[in-house]
Amino acid sequence: MTISTRVAQISPSVTLAITAKAKQMKAEGIDIIGFGAGEPDFDTPDHIKEAAKKAMDEGFTKYTPASGTAELKEAICEKFKNDNNLDYTSQEIIVSCGAKHSIYNAIITLCSEGDEVILPSPYWVSYPEMIKAAGATPIILNTTQENNFKLLPSQLEAMITDKTKVLILNSPSNPTGMLYTKSELEAISKILVEKGVFCISDEIYEKIIYDGQEHVSIASLGKAIKELTIVVNGVSKAYSMTGWRIGYIAGRKDIVKAMSNLQSHSTSNPTSIAQKAALAALNGSQDPLSIMVAEFKKRRNYIVERLNTIEGISCLNPQGAFYVFPDVSKLFGKSFNGKEIKDSMFLTEALLTEAQVAVVPGFAFGADTNIRLSYASSMENIKKGLDRIEKFVSSLH
Ligand SMILES: Cc1ncc(COP(=O)(O)O)c(C=O)c1O
Numbered sequence: 001m002t003i004s005t006r007v008a009q010i011s012p013s014v015t016l017a018i019t020a021k022a023k024q025m026k027a028e029g030i031d032i033i034g035f036g037a038g039e040p041d042f043d044t045p046d047h048i049k050e051a052a053k054k055a056m057d058e059g060f061t062k063y064t065p066a067s068g069t070a071e072l073k074e075a076i077c078e079k080f081k082n083d084n085n086l087d088y089t090s091q092e093i094i095v096s097c098g099a100k101h102s103i104y105n106a107i108i109t110l111c112s113e114g115d116e117v118i119l120p121s122p123y124w125v126s127y128p129e130m131i132k133a134a135g136a137t138p139i140i141l142n143t144t145q146e147n148n149f150k151l152l153p154s155q156l157e158a159m160i161t162d163k164t165k166v167l168i169l170n171s172p173s174n175p176t177g178m179l180y181t182k183s184e185l186e187a188i189s190k191i192l193v194e195k196g197v198f199c200i201s202d203e204i205y206e207k208i209i210y211d212g213q214e215h216v217s218i219a220s221l222g223k224a225i226k227e228l229t230i231v232v233n234g235v236s237k238a239y240s241m242t243g244w245r246i247g248y249i250a251g252r253k254d255i256v257k258a259m260s261n262l263q264s265h266s267t268s269n270p271t272s273i274a275q276k277a278a279l280a281a282l283n284g285s286q287d288p289l290s291i292m293v294a295e296f297k298k299r300r301n302y303i304v305e306r307l308n309t310i311e312g313i314s315c316l317n318p319q320g321a322f323y324v325f326p327d328v329s330k331l332f333g334k335s336f337n338g339k340e341i342k343d344s345m346f347l348t349e350a351l352l353t354e355a356q357v358a359v360v361p362g363f364a365f366g367a368d369t370n371i372r373l374s375y376a377s378s379m380e381n382i383k384k385g386l387d388r389i390e391k392f393v394s395s396l397h
Contacts, residue, residue, distance in 0.1 A: 033385035051280030068095025099247030121366035177318020
């Protein structure tokens with residue numbers, strides 16, 4: 001066999017396949033409304049771009065320490081202190097090439113062959129594949145819309161075995177937008193500490209939350225859980241910097257050291273110029289972020305209200321991120337042009353070809369009863385797209 005067994009079992013990204021099809025239809029001149037985007041539709045703020053230009057002009061274009069520059073690590077420590085009430089030193093931080101890279105490094109560093117990783121579903125598409133790439137086994141913990149797509153402590157407790165190494169938490173969540181409260185995290189933390197299970201806490205959407213909600217990092221709930229947690233964050237979503245590829249983690253020194261060794265033999269440092277830009281993002285004005293979040297909130301309100309008026313669709317009101325994840329299972333069994341809608345993939349394809357709307361099927365996130373719509377798109381497009389979805393759904397019988 002040519003391909004290693006570890007890599008051969010990794011599935012291609014469904015999100016990318018749908019995006020490619022939508023792009024192809026667009027290129028053919030078809031007017032597609034895209035609800036697929038996983039990135040803010042705002043430009044990177046000017047002061048951040050200026051910092052990158054300055055870095056280039058000043059020749060800051062060489063290798064940096066493999067785990068990131070000292071000044072950026074210091075700014076990250078400050079961020080953890082101010083935003084999350086977490087004390088870390090620079091030796092407990094690694095800057096990587098995007099939060100995705102940070103998570104990959106963390107999973108590879110913590111997991112050995114045969115380890116189990118508990119992954120609440122719906123989950124971000126990359127987690128199961130990363131777990132498999134590490135030779136570990138994803139153990140899916142199914143959450144329900146009735147429980148706001150959050151795990152129940154009793155579910156977690158029941159799933160822990162002597163092989164359990166890590167729980168992956170993502171709050172606010174992609175795809176559901178749900179945010180764990182402090183007391184919910186306390187209950188989870190208690191179990192993890194009792195059982196000695198690590199937590200990879202993906203907090204990349206931390207800054208994009210609504211309605212005065214508070215984001216709590218599970219690592220801030222006590223010394224014992226801090227020791228067991230790798231906190232993941234980055235600048236991609238909060239500062240519209242998806243293309244710059246800067247993510248970071250904080251964790252226990254010995255884990256960070258091992259992760260740092262791994263990174264030093266693979267990517268080495270993230271781009272020097274992007275590190276300067278990330279520094280400006282963390283230390284500079286946070287006004288662009290507030291403007292973006294206010295706009296996202298308007299769109300969320302609109303999209304949730306509209307979706308819930310469509311018969312057969314039921315949508316929770318997410319408290320964070322920029323996605324809605326409505327249940328569309330009542331549409332299954334209905335037909336258009338003599339074809340029966342069987343599942344989320346079928347509905348997604350039908351929406352694309354019949355209504356010229358691109359969404360992401362829930363099965364990619366482990367929830368085949370739902371679809372994901374991103375509202376990182378203009379209000380005008382959102383309105384147009386929802387009109388089309390509404391018309392398509394009302395044509396079903
Ligand atoms: C839940 C989640 N974690 C991590 C990432 C990766 O972020 P980055 O662009 O910094 O790699 C994403 C991006 O879509 C995400 O949705």
